[in-house]
Amino acid sequence: MNIYITRRETFSASHRLYNENFTDEENERVFGKCSNPNGHGHNYILEVVVKGEPNKNTGYVIDLKILKSIIRENVIKKVDHxxxxxxxxxxxxxxxxxxxxxxxxxNELKDKIPDAKLYAVKLYETENNYVEYKGE
Structure with a gap:
């Protein structure tokens, strides 16, 4: 039996989409306004999904306080602002x-979650656009 647990976190960050091997014109054509030389920012929403069986003694797949701490220490602290x-x-x-x-x-989280298995990382870049990665 697998139960899926999700922890949601947020962070703000800036970036510029460009390929250093492209000319400025190619970067503009491929990445559009996201290739602005001064960059741009997003308020990201991150959802981390883990799976596992509930522990018979606690009922938890993972204590969400522990998952929160792992995500903040290994990801949020590195990317926020x-x-x-x-x-x-x-x-x-x-x-x-x-x-x-x-x-x-x-990759930052895959080996750091005790007693559960990382199932998916879902990252919302805008309210309409998100990606989901399942380590495949």
Whole structure:
């Protein structure tokens, strides 16, 4: 039996979408206004989903206080109010699209959750756009 538990967190960050191997014109064509040389920002919503069986003694798959602490220590502290292109080690050399950010967050969390298994990372970049990564 698997139960799925979700913890939601928020963070604000800036980024610029560009490929250093493209000309300015190519970056503008591919990434549009998201390639603004001065960057732009988002108020992200992050949902981390873990799965597992409830512990017979506690009824928890994972204590949500523990999951909250893991997410904040390993992700939020690193990305909140940061420039994702410059300030975030796990995104160095990667175009910080929502897709790549979600993969990076997955990699930061995948081995750090006790007694449960990371199931999905869902990242909302806007209220209408989000990505979901399941480590496949």
């Amino acid at each position: 940061k420039n994702l292109n410059i300030d975030v080690d796990f995104l160095k050399g990667i175009i910080p699209t929502a897709e790549n950010i979600a993969i990076g967050i997955w």
